Amino acid sequence: MKTKEERKQIVEAASSLCxxxxxxxxxxxxxxxxxxxxxxxxxxxxxxKS
Incomplete structure (x- = not known):
C-alpha cells in the first residue's frame, strides 16, 4: 500500500504529463x-463512465 505522500507524487506526475x-x-x-x-x-x- 502506498503512503499518502507517494500517492500525491503519482497524481502530481500524472497531472504534469496531462x-x-x-x-x-x-x-x-x-x-x-x-x-x-x-x-x-x-x-x-x-x-x-461519465
Whole structure:
C-alpha cells in the first residue's frame, strides 16, 4: 500500500504529463486516491463512465 505522500507524487506526475498534452484535469478528482479511500483504477473507471 502506498503512503499518502507517494500517492500525491503519482497524481502530481500524472497531472504534469496531462498538461504537456494541453489537457489539465482538476486535481480534486484525485483527492479520494490521495486520501486512500479509492484506488486509482476505480477513479479512472468512474471518469470513463461519465
Amino acid at each position: 498538461s504537456l498534452d494541453g489537457y489539465s484535469k482538476d486535481k480534486d478528482l484525485f483527492q479520494p486516491y490521495i486520501e486512500g479511500t479509492k484506488s486509482l483504477d476505480d477513479l479512472l473507471q468512474e471518469e470513463l
